[in-house]
Amino acid sequence: MALQNHLSTAIASSSSAFLAPSNLGSSRASNASVPAKKTGAVRCVAVPHEEKTTYKTKVSRNANMAKLQAGYLFPEIARRKATHLQKYPDAKVISLGIGDTTEPIPDVITSGMAKRSYALSTLEGYSGYGAEQGEKPLRAAIASTFYRDLGIGEEDIFVSDGAKCDISRLQVAFGSHVTMAVQDPSYPAYVDSSVIMGQTGLFQEDIGKYAKIEYMKCTPENGFFPDLSTVARTDIIFFCSPNNPTGSAATREQLKRLVKFAKDNGSIIVYDSAYALYVSDDNPRSIFEIPGAKEVALETSSFSKYAGFTGVRLGWTVVPKELLFSDGFPVAKDFSRIVCTCFNGASNIAQAGGLACLSPEGLSAMREVIGFYKENTEIIMDTFSSLGFKVYGGKNAPYVWVHFPGRSSWDVFSEILEKTHVVTTPGSGFGPGGEGFVRVSAFGHRDNILEACRRFKQLYK
Numbered sequence: 001m002a003l004q005n006h007l008s009t010a011i012a013s014s015s016s017a018f019l020a021p022s023n024l025g026s027s028r029a030s031n032a033s034v035p036a037k038k039t040g041a042v043r044c045v046a047v048p049h050e051e052k053t054t055y056k057t058k059v060s061r062n063a064n065m066a067k068l069q070a071g072y073l074f075p076e077i078a079r080r081k082a083t084h085l086q087k088y089p090d091a092k093v094i095s096l097g098i099g100d101t102t103e104p105i106p107d108v109i110t111s112g113m114a115k116r117s118y119a120l121s122t123l124e125g126y127s128g129y130g131a132e133q134g135e136k137p138l139r140a141a142i143a144s145t146f147y148r149d150l151g152i153g154e155e156d157i158f159v160s161d162g163a164k165c166d167i168s169r170l171q172v173a174f175g176s177h178v179t180m181a182v183q184d185p186s187y188p189a190y191v192d193s194s195v196i197m198g199q200t201g202l203f204q205e206d207i208g209k210y211a212k213i214e215y216m217k218c219t220p221e222n223g224f225f226p227d228l229s230t231v232a233r234t235d236i237i238f239f240c241s242p243n244n245p246t247g248s249a250a251t252r253e254q255l256k257r258l259v260k261f262a263k264d265n266g267s268i269i270v271y272d273s274a275y276a277l278y279v280s281d282d283n284p285r286s287i288f289e290i291p292g293a294k295e296v297a298l299e300t301s302s303f304s305k306y307a308g309f310t311g312v313r314l315g316w317t318v319v320p321k322e323l324l325f326s327d328g329f330p331v332a333k334d335f336s337r338i339v340c341t342c343f344n345g346a347s348n349i350a351q352a353g354g355l356a357c358l359s360p361e362g363l364s365a366m367r368e369v370i371g372f373y374k375e376n377t378e379i380i381m382d383t384f385s386s387l388g389f390k391v392y393g394g395k396n397a398p399y400v401w402v403h404f405p406g407r408s409s410w411d412v413f414s415e416i417l418e419k420t421h422v423v424t425t426p427g428s429g430f431g432p433g434g435e436g437f438v439r440v441s442a443f444g445h446r447d448n449i450l451e452a453c454r455r456f457k458q459l460y461k
């Protein structure tokens, strides 16, 4: 409480430019049809006490699950936030940690979902199980919106309940015998799904890596693109651009090298383009902009960060018919089989939302939401730059990657949480290459972003 008082006084007396009323967010606020959630104070639900029992089944634990480290990064952060709130119950915690969207879904999109939802109550409008691969009009709209002139057709598109779910389904399709490479640092779902599938060895504490995963180091020194001459051949290469967590987007030249590398090695690239619409320069938004990519790459993407669909759940994966396994069998056919077995298709209401997203009005509404988060990004970038930190990312992604040379990411995370009540994400949670960095997410209400930046200025002035 004392700290909280100190903080408010300090902030009130700060000469930060952010104290000036900003009109950056006002247009969005007035356009929003749904009142913004009042989430100034984020409260965590306490983890329920596990009931103690002495009874044990005779089922042995999946040994691959036992290989996983302490827990998925974000639940671990949530645990630390909950502990922090126990210590400071009155703290106004601001969460810029997990990359979850905060702004209301534009009503041109929710209207599409509402209409479909009401139609389900009519005889004519009712539909049950749909095509597992997704509804044809949506697949066609995805193909023409994101892959026009790239030789990708609706038949190559698999609509899903999100990119993360598709990453795991792809892993099931590949099986446990494949080897894989990831950018280091990278979005944790690639490594964890690989561990769960049994593609890896044990976690090696001394180097912070799993055995049998090729970690492709991405640092400011190499422009966050791996030195492929030092990367060992693997079957699968996970590659995310714009990247979570570093926020950097690969250039056309770099992606040409990646595609050539995959072709020379007979590897498959799983290209994650979940943030493609955040690209604001000439860098590619799809791997299929690179000639020859269809023979070596598939691409997964999502409406989550464009339209605030993190809760609605809708994404897609493109598996080109040209992509073949070593025996000539199409990868798409196996993926289709997995989708039919493990998934019954995305919610029809969510798919109506996806179609609304891709209407001319929906596209411009999504661009506005993305523009809003990009303004947040600029505010965060400017704050840390003005404090003398080296900051990366931001330009083409909703993440700012802040360097704290020589320090442990978790120590910096704890320092920021303890002294400013702001939740960030420790870079080392994304792989050993993230050590010494902290990721600050630009997903947040404008007031919270401004308030967090005031607190950062107070802490590091």
Ligand SMILES: Cc1ncc(COP(=O)(O)O)c(C=O)c1O
Binding pocket: 099, 161, 162, 163, 164, 165, 187, 240, 244, 272, 274, 301, 302, 303, 304, 309, 310, 314, 315
């Ligand atoms: C790189 C990347 N891929 C995939 C996802 C998950 O997307 P979805 O919500 O569609 O499952 C995220 C979410 O944060 C992400 O950062």
